[in-house]
Amino acid sequence: MSWFQRQIRLQRRGKGCHLVHDEIVKQVPEIRDYKVGMANIFLQHTSASLMLNENCDPDVRRDMNMALDKICPEDFPYIHTDEGPDDMPGHLKSGIIGVSLNIPISNGRLATGTWQGIYLCEHRNHGGDRKVVVTLQGEKK
Amino acid sequence: MSWFQRQIRLQRRGKGCHLVHDEIVKQVPEIRDYKVGMANIFLQHTSASLMLNENCDPDVRRDMNMALDKICPEDFPYIHTDEGPDDMPGHLKSGIIGVSLNIPISNGRLATGTWQGIYLCEHRNHGGDRKVVVTLQGEKK
Amino acid sequence: MSWFQRQIRLQRRGKGCHLVHDEIVKQVPEIRDYKVGMANIFLQHTSASLMLNENCDPDVRRDMNMALDKICPEDFPYIHTDEGPDDMPGHLKSGIIGVSLNIPISNGRLATGTWQGIYLCEHRNHGGDRKVVVTLQGEKK
Numbered sequence: 561m562s563w564f565q566r567q568i569r570l571q572r573r574g575k576g577c578h579l580v581h582d583e584i585v586k587q588v589p590e591i592r593d594y595k596v597g598m599a600n601i602f603l604q605h606t607s608a609s610l611m612l613n614e615n616c617d618p619d620v621r622r623d624m625n626m627a628l629d630k631i632c633p634e635d636f637p638y639i640h641t642d643e644g645p646d647d648m649p650g651h652l653k654s655g656i657i658g659v660s661l662n663i664p665i666s667n668g669r670l671a672t673g674t675w676q677g678i679y680l681c682e683h684r685n686h687g688g689d690r691k692v693v694v695t696l697q698g699e700k701k
Numbered sequence: 702m703s704w705f706q707r708q709i710r711l712q713r714r715g716k717g718c719h720l721v722h723d724e725i726v727k728q729v730p731e732i733r734d735y736k737v738g739m740a741n742i743f744l745q746h747t748s749a750s751l752m753l754n755e756n757c758d759p760d761v762r763r764d765m766n767m768a769l770d771k772i773c774p775e776d777f778p779y780i781h782t783d784e785g786p787d788d789m790p791g792h793l794k795s796g797i798i799g800v801s802l803n804i805p806i807s808n809g810r811l812a813t814g815t816w817q818g819i820y821l822c823e824h825r826n827h828g829g830d831r832k833v834v835v836t837l838q839g840e841k842k
Numbered sequence: 843m844s845w846f847q848r849q850i851r852l853q854r855r856g857k858g859c860h861l862v863h864d865e866i867v868k869q870v871p872e873i874r875d876y877k878v879g880m881a882n883i884f885l886q887h888t889s890a891s892l893m894l895n896e897n898c899d900p901d902v903r904r905d906m907n908m909a910l911d912k913i914c915p916e917d918f919p920y921i922h923t924d925e926g927p928d929d930m931p932g933h934l935k936s937g938i939i940g941v942s943l944n945i946p947i948s949n950g951r952l953a954t955g956t957w958q959g960i961y962l963c964e965h966r967n968h969g970g971d972r973k974v975v976v977t978l979q980g981e982k983k
Contacts, residue, residue, distance in 0.1 A: 639905055640902050672745065673744075693946045697880070753940075753942070772938075798937060807975070816888050
């Protein structure tokens, strides 16, 4: 049984859903040491989210961003508006989508399905880079 | 400390929310070996979801499906429409609901509340059977 | 490697989003014994949710509750209405937001970001106190 934990950073991106799967995996090559285990990927922010979704067609990410804007619009009668019209919808999307992914590890790889990849959903128009804590645990090879 | 991992299949179902709690638990009887631990149930797909919700009244599952269709309708202005009108709403629902459940294990049983059961939310009109990776870890009895 | 599990209770609250971070942490001081690990916080109910979100401005919690009511309104054509108009929207919100949080532990503390705190989102007008199973695992100091 072995534990590993590292804080990594995801580069600053504009508002939208971005495929960051490889950017994350490259920063934790230790995944390949685990025969069976669990990876937790935890975003330390409240106006962005982590999501598993379709890893191939960029149109899915565009549609996802469009649909999230329709479900969580800027024109709800929010009170918390000091930080701009994109702030409270960002908290709302973050709460609905979530910030903590748990992905099994099998034979040194994340056991995602063929079409699954990790998205960073950036909900702010001008967010910064984003901090992520990756925690690995399991039985090593 | 002991790890266990198995890929299981959930039989093909029509669009809707389905109570699959027993179908999952029966395929991993090893749960009963753990005194205290954690079960991760991970769906390897992007147009279906796993949800914990009310395990008794089938009307809740019908209402859930109806409500998800209202929140994530087929008539949003999607670009990604090649795979049919149910495809992009399926990705959207999958992203919002999620595909990875973490349920504590206590004394050989999933420590769910009295009214909680695992749903497979199938978002496609004609999805196939669905692959799930179950990972158990904990202290054995 | 060490496991810890305790069922705790969150006091009864009215409908809305409530910051319960300290109420939870105070009931599991054992967190401070872990150098690196994982905390799972699991709500055993189907009409309330656990969410990580902004821990500072109470207006965010008010806006969150308002927005969830708009996304999951009471006037959808629900069948399951025996327990009142707030019941099925509660199941819906619970399914969308989720009931199981996974938060890494680093150096004896939950590794949440500066602005993150745990919310109990109570979806019923007259819910009772809420049961939560907290499971800690990791390497002790």
